[in-house]
Amino acid sequence: MRTGISIAVVTVAIFVAFAAHAAPDPASEKLLKSTSDHAKFKALQQDFDSGPEVTKACLSCHTEASKQLHRTQHWTWEYLNPDGQRLGKKNVINNFCTSVASNYASCTTCHIGYGFKDNKFDFTSEVNVDCLICHDTTGNYRKQPGFAGNVVTKPMEIPPGSGNIVKPIDLKKIAQAVGKSSRDNCGACHFFGGGGDGVKHGDMDSSLASPDKALDVHMDATGNNFACATCHVTEGHQVPGSRYAPTAQDKGGAHLRGKEYTTNPTTCQACHGQAPHKANAKLDDHTDKVACQACHIPAYARGGVPTKISWDWSTAGKMAPDGKPLIKKDAKGHLLYSAAKGDFILAENAVPDYMWFNGKVTYTLFGDKVEKSDQPTRINHFEGSADDGKSLIWPVKIMRGKQAYDPVNKTLAVLHMAGNDDTAFWTNFNWEKAVAVGMASVGAPFSGKVDFLATESTWPITHMVAPAKDALRCRDCHASGGRLEKVPGIYIPGRASDHANWLDTSGWAIAALTLLGVLGHGLARVVASRRNK
């Protein structure tokens, strides 16, 4: 009897135990942060034949999304400078691939839209906003160069006649897996600015997709693991922190939850406040003159990807002995010369230049008069001074080069580089034809002559923030020939060029004469005392 009861108790106990395990335990399941599983949405359970079809499905729930994006630089590629200059990708000229104008279909691979193939693009179209380029989480979403931002949905030979078949992408799968923008999403374009990995910025390249702590203390993939949007805090799709509207000096405190801020959330101060140096408060005394980045980004292009610091278009077009376009590479396989683009100089672990910067950037645009001289033409330049009360000393990358201009009309040239036509430079290597078509595309006069002039552009260095232990040391600037040697208008203890020469000369002379005097006096004493004995 007792045995029977025992067996029954044990059986019940086992059953209860099993039942407890069998029931789903909500606490142990991974919590989905989103309230939506996009794979379950009816609108996404269909095969899509094009990008706009996906966007249409997105808009069926996210009704305001495209209208929000229409108001961003990501969409308009335009920015009105406070001084009235019309900037933005669509309008500026740079000294990398030079201009979007006349090369839309190639450049707009990085536009957040579909079909931006010329200057007649409809910027009011909602379905042409590309949701997936920023929200794909699969890593499979691709936009092929030359397709004006459209995606490949059927097997295609690219370029035509090359035998290279590009497989279509599965838009359904990608659409069902959308999520928040990651470093990979932003990086798909921003790491590759200037036409390749790390080419343009110097502080942004593919090494930031999964950086270690030494490369970026915030994005450190096994540590803080910041996404781009952790700093570029985005609301209503408006991404703050454009270099077209830089905040050179942030005098505000750290942003707190529960408060409304109108200031740029991407600045260092927006998190760290005004007095972040706990171990050595003297360092806080620098923040009125020196941008955080100046010390905390000791070098750019630190992730193993070189950046271009010089691009000389004037040497482009050389052919190899076999008649094919000439190519030169360095030991690591990085391009140093190509017939299509000319000569490059690459840099890794590059020491920035430093200059006063007050947030105002002025550009040389199409149509502005340029003059060939010893001084390079400044494609853009940072304004600022020691005394305007708005400037800090910023680290910058200076991009140098030579690029085409019209020596008769004295304007920078618009180049028709890419395209499957007889006039594109990358097809026929003829400058006159490429510039003629390029200038015509923006309605600018062209004399028919092409020459090259030296140019220079300035890029802020603000990413790749190193851990505190790798920041610059005092001696890096508090010395003659230090990093800030050429920064004017400020007294830097230890920098000889700030010294009053008359004082140093006379000071040491007086000390030396005093020493000589007393030594002479002492010697005379010794001689005298010998004689007296």
Added chain:
Amino acid sequence: MARMYIFKRFERFWHWAQAALIIFMLLTGFEIHGAYAILGWEKAANLHTTAAWTLIGLWLFAIFWHFTTGEWKQYIPTSKNIVAVMNYYSVGIFTGAPHPFRVTQLSKHNPLQRLAYLLVKLFVNPLIWVSGLLYLYYNELGASKIAGIAGLKLGPIALVHTAAAFMMLAFLIGHLYFATTGHTPLAHIKAMITGWEDQDEPAPELQRGGARAKAARVS
């Protein structure tokens, strides 16, 4: 040989601590200025600041001591015997003439010393104090809104501080040398350590010091 207790315990402590701090601050200061690299700029700057605060603390004690003991009177300048002393250092010291000045507890310093120390205390030291503190608190000057210092630039502040440092350096060189001019080269230094000054003549003659000095001046 007769001995006389001249330098009190605090006085000796103050002297040597100040000596060490000033030499250290000259070394670190000129490193900060960029004249050479020994400790490294960061260490030099940090230690220079620490030494500055230590010296300021020491000076506060010393000022208190000078006024409570009446020792400040030792620095009242006098022209009495000054030419005799100058004569001694330019001639007498080589001919074996006796020093025209007799040290007593009430008058430790010869007229040249009085003048030199007073100049250091009333001119060089304040110049260093004020320019050094402005240097240290340069960032707060603008926020202070005090007319006259709010607009001061670091360059002029550093210029004055450096100039004062050169003056201190010249003083130090001279002072170190004069420390060797006792009746033996180490006599003054020994006195500064022990407090006891050797008297090379019998005590009674001390009272005639004035007359001897007058004689020296005439000669």
